[in-house]
Amino acid sequence: MLSEELKLKTKQHHQQLEVKIIGAIKSIQHKNDYVQLLQLFAGFFGALEVSIDQIMDLKFLPDYALRRKATALHSDLILLSASLPIKLESQNLPTIENSLQALGALYVMEGSTLGGQVIAKMILNKLPEEKAFSFFKSYGEKTNEMWNFFKATIDAIDLTKDEMDIVIESANETFHKFSLYVDFVNAD
Numbered sequence: 001m002l003s004e005e006l007k008l009k010t011k012q013h014h015q016q017l018e019v020k021i022i023g024a025i026k027s028i029q030h031k032n033d034y035v036q037l038l039q040l041f042a043g044f045f046g047a048l049e050v051s052i053d054q055i056m057d058l059k060f061l062p063d064y065a066l067r068r069k070a071t072a073l074h075s076d077l078i079l080l081s082a083s084l085p086i087k088l089e090s091q092n093l094p095t096i097e098n099s100l101q102a103l104g105a106l107y108v109m110e111g112s113t114l115g116g117q118v119i120a121k122m123i124l125n126k127l128p129e130e131k132a133f134s135f136f137k138s139y140g141e142k143t144n145e146m147w148n149f150f151k152a153t154i155d156a157i158d159l160t161k162d163e164m165d166i167v168i169e170s171a172n173e174t175f176h177k178f179s180l181y182v183d184f185v186n187a188d
Helices: 002-009 011-026 031-055 070-079 099-126 140-155 161-187
Strands: none
Touching: 002 011, 002 099, 002 140, 002 161, 011 031, 011 099, 011 161, 031 070, 031 099, 031 161, 099 140, 099 161
C-alpha cells in the first residue's frame, strides 16, 4: 500500500524536519515567535499549493480543495495582525510536474495536520491567550478521519512500482526542501 510505503521510506527525512520544527516550537516565548512559525509554514505551503494547483488531477484526490492549507495560515496571520510572507521561488520547492509528484508533496502537507494537533497544544501551553489556530487545528475533531480518508484514497490508486517511487521521491524531496527552508529562515 502506498501510504505504508510512504511512511516507511520517508521516515528519515520526516524525522529530520520534525526535529527542526519542534525546536522552533520550543523556542516560542512571545506572540511574535508564533507569528514567525506561521510565516514559515505559510511561505513554504503557500508556494507549494500554487505548484500543486497547476498540476493536481482531481481523479486522484477529489476532495483536494478541502485540503488546502494556505487559507488557514493566512487567516491566522491576519488574526495576529501579521504580514503574509513572500512565497518561495520555485527553485526552492520540490519538483511538481505531474500528479504523482503532487501526491508526494500532499502526503507531507496532510501529515502536518496530525502533528498540528500536538503543536497547537504545545503553543497553547506557552501562549494560553492565543486564538489563531485554524492551521494547526486544521480539521479539528475530524483530523484522524481526514487523514485516514487521504491514505485510503491514495492506497486505492492503481500505481506501478515506478509510479509509487515517484510519489515517494517527491515526498522525500518535499521534506528535504522544507527542512532547508527552515534552516534558511532560522539563519536570518
